[in-house]
Amino acid sequence: MRQSAEEAGATEAAIAARATFRRMAARCLSGRLFLAASLVGCWFPVSSHAGALPEGFVHLRDAVPEIRQDMRYAGRENFMRKRLPGYRAGECVLTGAAAKALRKVQNAAVKAGYSLVVFDCYRPQRAVNAMVDWVRDGTGTDPAYFPAVPRSQLITRGYIGAKSSHARGSTVDVGLEPLSGAQQGGETGACARTDPGTADFGTPFDCFDPASRTGSKAVPVSVQALRRELVGLMGAGGFRNYPGEWWHFTLADESFPDTAFDFPIERR
Ligand SMILES: C[C@@H](N)C(=O)N[C@H](C)C(=O)O
Numbered sequence: 001m002r003q004s005a006e007e008a009g010a011t012e013a014a015i016a017a018r019a020t021f022r023r024m025a026a027r028c029l030s031g032r033l034f035l036a037a038s039l040v041g042c043w044f045p046v047s048s049h050a051g052a053l054p055e056g057f058v059h060l061r062d063a064v065p066e067i068r069q070d071m072r073y074a075g076r077e078n079f080m081r082k083r084l085p086g087y088r089a090g091e092c093v094l095t096g097a098a099a100k101a102l103r104k105v106q107n108a109a110v111k112a113g114y115s116l117v118v119f120d121c122y123r124p125q126r127a128v129n130a131m132v133d134w135v136r137d138g139t140g141t142d143p144a145y146f147p148a149v150p151r152s153q154l155i156t157r158g159y160i161g162a163k164s165s166h167a168r169g170s171t172v173d174v175g176l177e178p179l180s181g182a183q184q185g186g187e188t189g190a191c192a193r194t195d196p197g198t199a200d201f202g203t204p205f206d207c208f209d210p211a212s213r214t215g216s217k218a219v220p221v222s223v224q225a226l227r228r229e230l231v232g233l234m235g236a237g238g239f240r241n242y243p244g245e246w247w248h249f250t251l252a253d254e255s256f257p258d259t260a261f262d263f264p265i266e267r268r
């Protein structure tokens with residue numbers, strides 16, 4: 001059973017408390033600080049470092065800095081057209097295991113003439129909840145993001161998770177950019193939008209449409225081959241694709257298969 005948002009908050013609070021205790025202990029044991037300063041620091045911790053992460057999580061920028069990060073939910077260029085709660089910075093945060101696996105995928109992608117681009121990584125539960133509320137609060141379609149599927153059906157049709165694996169920290173939304181600079185953008189399919197700089201996957205990231213199904217035959221054969229290539233690269237790194245969206249992958253051997261986290265993403 002997955003956790004509720006409240007349980008996730010409690011888990012996160014426990015993790016944060018453990019991390020704070022470890023930091024305090026480390027500070028107490030540090031021989032590099034003056035004794036008085038150490039004592040003050042040990043007994044009166046004022047604040048934690050803004051970019052500190054719960055144990056088991058890393059910034060992708062530290063693990064694989066050459067992967068381009070286009071974190072859509074930290075800005076307004078997304079289907080809700082506003083920054084989502086919990087995204088206080090445009091940083092990809094993942095479990096250490098997922099980041100390590102992406103290191104392997106990136107190495108293989110470069111050999112194949114590509115580099116990875118990530119659009120979303122760990123997603124705080126409060127952002128998942130905001131997506132759910134947004135779906136329930138509206139109707140209609142949007143030519144740029146959901147031209148044929150009504151907003152009210154985006155969860156039931158599987159395009160947005162009411163309990164998203166992203167909150168578990170080992171899921172990533174990812175595309176490829178050609179190292180040659182060729183074959184970029186140009187999606188002419190369902191959604192009236194392109195992802196500048198990325199390879200043409202037939203539909204752009206977060207195009208909630210049947211044409212975004214990984215195995216869709218509605219896209220050109222060259223695009224079908226590219227989607228298979230992405231699935232192959234990610235699969236060799238240990239990630240499984242969600243067949244409803246060509247860009248969505250979860251590490252098969254997840255670190256936290258039963259825990260939805262809710263810590264906010266801060267500046268690194
Ligand atoms: C919203 C989209 N980027 C996505 O990740 N969809 C899956 C189904 C999810 O929300 O988990």
Ligand SMILES: [Zn+2]
Nearest residue numbers: 172173248249
């Ligand atoms: Zn996703």
